[in-house]
Amino acid sequence: MLLQPAILKKSMPFGRFMIFNLKSGINLSDLKKILKTIKFDQHIIVGFGKKLMNKLGIEVTDYRQFPQLDVSVDIPATHGDLFVFMRDNEPGKVAIKSLPIKALLKPFFETQLQVDGFKYLGQADGYGHDLTGYEDGTENPLGGDAVKAVVREDGSTFVQVQQWQHDLTKFNGFSQQQKDHTIGRSLATNKELEDAPASSHVNRSDQGTFDIEADILRRSLPWANEHGEGLVFMSFCENLDRFEVQMCRMAGLNDGISDALFTFSKVLNSAYFYCPPVNTEFALKID
Numbered sequence: 222m223l224l225q226p227a228i229l230k231k232s233m234p235f236g237r238f239m240i241f242n243l244k245s246g247i248n249l250s251d252l253k254k255i256l257k258t259i260k261f262d263q264h265i266i267v268g269f270g271k272k273l274m275n276k277l278g279i280e281v282t283d284y285r286q287f288p289q290l291d292v293s294v295d296i297p298a299t300h301g302d303l304f305v306f307m308r309d310n311e312p313g314k315v316a317i318k319s320l321p322i323k324a325l326l327k328p329f330f331e332t333q334l335q336v337d338g339f340k341y342l343g344q345a346d347g348y349g350h351d352l353t354g355y356e357d358g359t360e361n362p363l364g365g366d367a368v369k370a371v372v373r374e375d376g377s378t379f380v381q382v383q384q385w386q387h388d389l390t391k392f393n394g395f396s397q398q399q400k401d402h403t404i405g406r407s408l409a410t411n412k413e414l415e416d417a418p419a420s421s422h423v424n425r426s427d428q429g430t431f432d433i434e435a436d437i438l439r440r441s442l443p444w445a446n447e448h449g450e451g452l453v454f455m456s457f458c459e460n461l462d463r464f465e466v467q468m469c470r471m472a473g474l475n476d477g478i479s480d481a482l483f484t485f486s487k488v489l490n491s492a493y494f495y496c497p498p499v500n501t502e503f504a505l506k507i508d
C-alpha cells in the first residue's frame with residue numbers, strides 16, 4: 222500500500238480545506254462504494270475522523286481525536302468525520318475539482334467547514350509566507366527526513382488541521398523587534414534569532430528540542446474571506462505525539478509560557494484525521 226501521492230509532493234499555491242460530518246441513517250455499503258471511486262492524484266488528500274473510522278471498521282490503535290487541553294489559551298477541539306484537501310495551481314481549478322467530490326459525498330455528509338487557502342509571497346518554487354509576512358515552512362524536513370517524519374509502515378499517515386484567525390491590525394502595530402520576537406526569526410533575513418524570548422513561536426515549536434522525534438511536515442496556507450484572515454495550519458506526521466508535544470508547549474502546558482502567536486491570533490477549530498493508504502490503482506482499499 223502507498224502513501225496518498227499528494228502528501229509528499231511539492232505544495233501548490235491554492236487549496237481548499239473541507240471538513241464533513243456523517244449524516245445519520247446512511248447506507249454503509251453505498252458509502253464504501255463511493256469512497257472507493259475517489260482517484261488519488263497530486264490534487265487530493267483525504268483523512269478519516271473517528272466516527273467514520275468506526276463506521277468503516279478501521280482500527281488504528283494510535284489514532285485519537287484532538288485533545289481538549291486544559292490551558293489558559295483557547296484551543297477548541299472541534300473534530301470532524303472526513304477531511305478533504307483539494308489543491309491546484311489556480312483557484313478556479315480548485316473550485317471545479319471540488320465539485321464532483323462534493324456531489325459524491327453529499328448524500329452521506331454535511332459540510333462542517335470549507336476554507337479556501339492561497340499562497341502569499343515567496344518564489345514560485347519556494348515556501349509561501351504567513352500573512353504576517355514571515356516565511357512558513359523553512360524548517361520542514363526534506364527528502365528522506367520528510368518520509369521518515371510522515372510515512373507509516375502501511376503507507377498511512379495522520380493529518381492535523383487547525384484554522385487560526387489573526388488580528389493583523391494588532392500585529393502590524395507591533396514594533397519590528399516585537400514582530401521578530403513573536404515569530405523568533407528576523408523578517409528581513411529569515412534567520413532564527415539568538416535572543417528570541419522563550420515565548421517566540423520558533424522556541425515553542427523547535428523540532429530539535431523535544432524528548433521525542435518531533436519533525437512534522439507543514440503544508441499550511443493563508444486564508445482571507447468575509448470572516449477575517451489568518452492561516453489554515455496543516456501538518457502530516459506518522460505519530461500524533463510529534464505534533465502534540467509542540468501544540469502542548471505552544472499552549473504553555475508544562476511551563477505556563479504560551480506561544481506569542483496567541484497575542485495576535487486565535488484558534489478557531491482543530492482536528493486530527495487518519496489518512497489511509499491507497500493501492501497501486503491509487504484508490505482506497507475498503508473491505
Ligand code: HEM
Pocket residue numbers: 351355356357358359360361383385404406422423426427428429437452454464467468471482486
Ligand atoms: C498562527 C499559526 C501559525 C503561524 C502563523 C506559524 C508560523 C510559523 C513560522 C513563520 C515559522 C518559522 C519558519 C519555519 O520554519 O517555517 C514556523 C515554524 C514552525 N512552526 Fe509554526 N505557525 C503556526 C502554527 C503552528 C502550529 C499549530 C504548529 C504545531 C503545533 C507549528 C509548528 C511549527 C514548527 C515545527 C516550526 C519549525 C520550528 C523549528 O524546528 O525551527 N506552527 N511557524
